[in-house]
Amino acid sequence: MPVTTGKRADAQRNVTAILDAAAACLVRDPDASVSDIAAAARVGRVTLYGHFASRTELVDAVFVRAVARAHEALDAVDLTGDARQALARLIASSWQVVDESRMLLVAAQRTLPPERIRELHEHPMRRVRSLLERGRAAGVFRFDLPADWLVAVFYTVLHGAADEIGAGRLAPEGAADAITATLLAAFTPPGAPVPG
Template identity: 30%
Template sequence: MTALAMRTQHADLLDAAVTYLVGNPRASLADIAAAAGIGRTTLFKRYATRDELEHAVAMRAVDVCLGAARSADPDAPDGGLRSLVTALVPVGPQLSFLWRTPSLETDDDFCAAYQRVDEEILAVLARARAAGALDPAQPDWWLRQTLVALVYVAWECVGSGRLARLDAPDRVLDTMLSGVGA
């Protein structure tokens, strides 16, 4: 097996694990292995403990979120806001895992890595603000939290069938840019 194939297989395992853990946060390693379509022994060879697996899942989730954030088009008229939202909605499972796993707050490697995601998102928001798409009076932290919360809600609504996947970015952007007032 080539190195690329091994990395892809590993990424697929972690992606399956994050999806399963979001719906089953107390799942055993055996349950996670079954959901990923591998044997328990194979999972235990890679991750001897749940903490090791959670760390690997978190770091993979950061990589996925970072890739989504970096895919935003800096030359777009809105500074890349639409392309950022479009890229982030599908990574809802990763965002959900990152937010719902309290042990990550004490993981220094994770915190440093997640800071890069925040920086990329803030850069897009700064460009959107400079392009006149966002209110300059709103603090960066509020815009970031609002955007990520809306993306998360959109992902949940897509998952529950209340919102079509292709409509999700527009719903997020409409709410972000216009609010919900009459």
């Protein structure tokens, strides 16, 4: 985690160039080497090591930035009102984020320890969790399964959709609708009709 403040202007520019290049490379190949990343950033390998002590630290920084950006984008989503509609809105904004950064997650999983991955996923998960609990209180989401599990289902289905799109078996246009229909049904309390 390089300190961008107090550094010279070109140094700061290089840091962001490296982060951009790393993100691009890691998406293409989760095992991209430091040489590849430095070359893509049009920067010497030595310069890269001047800003990031190790490859692991670089991957961590890329992942942290991606999570922060996703958090920022998702904060704009209105989660008030009917919980089911709010869930639909959250999905519509989330799935593209997941689709874009899923290869980055793969790269992170290969280099960062599992606790770190989980640690960085905590904040985004809280958003889903609180929405889930609000919907439960309103009687539109099920109570018979653990909240942890339902949150996991949310993310699992989103990632699964991204994989299906990547494999060409799901059209990106229809993805949001399919995910929404699936998750709304999965969250519906037993006995209640599935919304359609």
